Amino acid sequence: MSVLVNKNSKVIVQGFTGNEGTYHATQMIEYGTNVVGGVTPGKGGQTHLDRPVFNTVKEAVEKAGADVSIIFVPPAFAADAIMEAAEAGIKVIVCITEGIPTKDMIQVKEYIADKDCRLIGPNCPGIITADEAKIGIMPGFIFKKGNVGVVSKSGTLTYEAVDQVVKAGLGITTAIGIGGDPIIGTPTKDAVELLMNDPDTHGIIMIGEIGGGMEAEAARWIKEHGTKPVVGFIAGQTAPPGRRMGHAGAIVGGAEDTAAAKMKIMSECGIRVVESPAGIGAAMAEELAKLA
Amino acid sequence: MNIHEYQGKQILKSFGVRIQEGIVADTPEQAVEAAKKLKEDFGSDWVVVKAQIHAGGRGKGGGVKLAKNLDEVKQRASDIIGMQLITPQTGAEGKKVNKVLIAQDVYYPGESETKEFYVSVLLDRSRGRNIIMYSTEGGMDIEEVAEHTPHLIFKEEIDPKVGLQGFQTRKIAFNLGLSGNAFKEMTKFIAALYKAYEATDSSMFEINPVLKTSDDKILAVDAKVNLDDNGLFRHPDYAAMRDTTEEDPTEVEASESNLNYVKLDGNVGCMVNGAGLAMATMDIIKIAGGEPANFLDVGGTANATTVKAAFNIILKDPNVKAILINIFGGIVRCDRVAQGVIDAYKEIGDIRVPIIVRLQGTNAEEAKKLIDESGLKVFSAILLKEAADLVSEVLA
Numbered sequence: 206m207s208v209l210v211n212k213n214s215k216v217i218v219q220g221f222t223g224n225e226g227t228y229h230a231t232q233m234i235e236y237g238t239n240v241v242g243g244v245t246p247g248k249g250g251q252t253h254l255d256r257p258v259f260n261t262v263k264e265a266v267e268k269a270g271a272d273v274s275i276i277f278v279p280p281a282f283a284a285d286a287i288m289e290a291a292e293a294g295i296k297v298i299v300c301i302t303e304g305i306p307t308k309d310m311i312q313v314k315e316y317i318a319d320k321d322c323r324l325i326g327p328n329c330p331g332i333i334t335a336d337e338a339k340i341g342i343m344p345g346f347i348f349k350k351g352n353v354g355v356v357s358k359s360g361t362l363t364y365e366a367v368d369q370v371v372k373a374g375l376g377i378t379t380a381i382g383i384g385g386d387p388i389i390g391t392p393t394k395d396a397v398e399l400l401m402n403d404p405d406t407h408g409i410i411m412i413g414e415i416g417g418g419m420e421a422e423a424a425r426w427i428k429e430h431g432t433k434p435v436v437g438f439i440a441g442q443t444a445p446p447g448r449r450m451g452h453a454g455a456i457v458g459g460a461e462d463t464a465a466a467k468m469k470i471m472s473e474c475g476i477r478v479v480e481s482p483a484g485i486g487a488a489m490a491e492e493l494a495k496l497a
Numbered sequence: 498m499n500i501h502e503y504q505g506k507q508i509l510k511s512f513g514v515r516i517q518e519g520i521v522a523d524t525p526e527q528a529v530e531a532a533k534k535l536k537e538d539f540g541s542d543w544v545v546v547k548a549q550i551h552a553g554g555r556g557k558g559g560g561v562k563l564a565k566n567l568d569e570v571k572q573r574a575s576d577i578i579g580m581q582l583i584t585p586q587t588g589a590e591g592k593k594v595n596k597v598l599i600a601q602d603v604y605y606p607g608e609s610e611t612k613e614f615y616v617s618v619l620l621d622r623s624r625g626r627n628i629i630m631y632s633t634e635g636g637m638d639i640e641e642v643a644e645h646t647p648h649l650i651f652k653e654e655i656d657p658k659v660g661l662q663g664f665q666t667r668k669i670a671f672n673l674g675l676s677g678n679a680f681k682e683m684t685k686f687i688a689a690l691y692k693a694y695e696a697t698d699s700s701m702f703e704i705n706p707v708l709k710t711s712d713d714k715i716l717a718v719d720a721k722v723n724l725d726d727n728g729l730f731r732h733p734d735y736a737a738m739r740d741t742t743e744e745d746p747t748e749v750e751a752s753e754s755n756l757n758y759v760k761l762d763g764n765v766g767c768m769v770n771g772a773g774l775a776m777a778t779m780d781i782i783k784i785a786g787g788e789p790a791n792f793l794d795v796g797g798t799a800n801a802t803t804v805k806a807a808f809n810i811i812l813k814d815p816n817v818k819a820i821l822i823n824i825f826g827g828i829v830r831c832d833r834v835a836q837g838v839i840d841a842y843k844e845i846g847d848i849r850v851p852i853i854v855r856l857q858g859t860n861a862e863e864a865k866k867l868i869d870e871s872g873l874k875v876f877s878a879i880l881l882k883e884a885a886d887l888v889s890e891v892l893a
Contacts, residue, residue, distance in 0.1 A: 307725050308698050310625070314625040344828070364827055365777070365857070369881075438777070440780065442779075443761075443779045443788075480780075481784050482881060
């Protein structure tokens with residue numbers, strides 16, 4: 206078991222024939238991901254990386270049975286690509302693109318609200334179920350199969366945490382990079398909930414950063430519904446205030462915006478909070494050892 | 498992206514938002530000409546001289562002054578232009594004023610009392626929707642209003658399906674206690690303001706104060722406009738409004754090399770790939786007994802050129818006593834980064850602070866070998882914990 210994606214997922218790549226799409230699709234295929242084709246409007250009928258190219262996502266769903274899509278489309282066209290995937294019936298949409306205007310994402314969020322799909326990202330490293338499917342840009346070789354689920358806003362910090370987990374003798378079920386933009390499809394709480402309901406995941410690592418209230422929301426959910434140990438880390442304890450958000454925004458975000466405030470709330474909700482990013486793997490190992 | 502008040506007002510006006518009219522000036526002479534023109538066009542006898550810097554609280558620092566005649570305009574403008582303006586938002590060193598906005602006096606006496614309000618438009622991240630936040634307590638620090646009288650702050654959410662509706666603008670005007678012509682004016686003002694916010698891809702508007710004049714007009718006396726960096730590709734005319742003299746020169750240089758850099762006050766510089774890991778690296782510097790001197794994300798393509806640019810930027814800061822390079826190689830191969838570090842080090846030559854290089858991920862072992870065999874005064878590590886210990890060691 207795992208969450209969102211596994212070896213049976215039928216994956217398509219939107220922006221398949223571009224540089225980014227080609228490079229990462231190749232890596233995903235090497236990892237063993239079941240990539241069934243890709244979409245590049247106007248290039249339908251061609252073959253790329255030994256797989257069919259379709260003009261539309263709808264066609265890819267009908268002809269190749271695609272149920273998962275990964276998007277490598279430039280920022281100006283990415284919102285459109287997400288909505289096309291949602292409309293075509295794709296169940297899991299992973300958007301890697303960084304730099305999508307917030308205005309576009311407000312529309313996307315509204316558009317997909319009543320569609321039967323889950324959006325991961327944008328501006329994220331993707332998702333990976335160890336040894337089964339990599340739908341993202343992460344270095345596959347660091348992920349060993351195991352019982353720890355990871356939820357993170359950040360790319361390289363996820364790799365750091367995963368590497369520590371593996372060096373501590375543990376492994377990963379699914380790692381979900383939720384993305385760092387102000388509007389994302391799957392907030393921390395939803396990703397934690399998915400992993401909490403996965404029987405193969407025995408412990409969860411939750412990595413956040415300054416800004417927004419997602420970690421506090423997730424922590425409160427965990428306090429109420431949590432059944433597994435959660436290790437948490439918040440990046441940006443030393444970040445200067447006010448560099449990322451105007452002061453009116455800080456009011457809406459409330460006092461739960463800073464690293465210290467988030468860590469306090471997480472601790473109060475029963476999460477094992479580590480202060481040093483070097484201690485994430487060891488803390489998870491300790492928590493899992495308590496269960497044994 | 499931040500822009501000046503005068504630029505923000507130009508944008509608002511182009512969408513039909515009524516503003517306090519004004520003319521920007523670089524010199525006291527231009528300021529006098531501007532005041533004459535305002536008198537001609539709007540009959541404004543008095544004018545306000547307003548320092549144009551990217552920070553709020555300008556009035557508190559002496560950057561906003563009333564002038565009652567042309568001599569005073571010249572005097573005030575020459576006082577303000579060139580001054581180092583210190584406000585609660587600039588930090589202790591303040592910001593140099595290069596331009597002033599000569600603005601019409603809108604607090605003239607008349608049939609009714611003037612009244613100031615607060616209005617902002619911004620994204621509510623938790624809802625993924627824009628809101629209009631407003632208050633009867635205009636002209637004050639909104640943080641203080643939020644702390645002491647939170648019941649005087651109202652929020653109106655905009656449904657992206659249909660946009661801002663008439664009943665919402667009426668609700669806002671009613672909640673602000675307006676009636677008659679001022680009420681109508683406010684509904685128009687809010688509608689135009691929101692239209693401008695959407696059309697410009699803005700990430701925040703803060704209009705404080707919004708003024709009801711003594712003859713019941715509603716207008717923006719100040720305008721803080723933040724544009725969404727990600728939306729600028731659609732607005733080259735707004736992108737051209739960027740004033741790099743308002744930014745830290747090192748940060749500008751960094752952005753030209755595609756490095757995301759923020760200067761801080763500590764003693765340990767760092768160079769990291771990825772924003773999250775960069776923040777985590779700053780945190781580990783602190784835990785190791787240092788203070789981070791900067792945030793620096795080299796992005797997904799750390800090579801000799803970017804590493805060299807990053808070195809040069811970090812070394813400009815005289816407070817830096819050590820540099821920690823922390824790269825987790827995914828797509829980026831660690832041995833390439835290591836070679837970049839070695840090449841940059843040799844090219845710059847005179848690096849007098851210890852450097853700790855921690856490379857993990859793709860080809861990490863090869864990278865460590867390259868660094869160790871380079872003969873340079875560089876400490877290498879593979880685990881983050883080891884890197885932290887090395888930081889403590891070199892600072893001791």
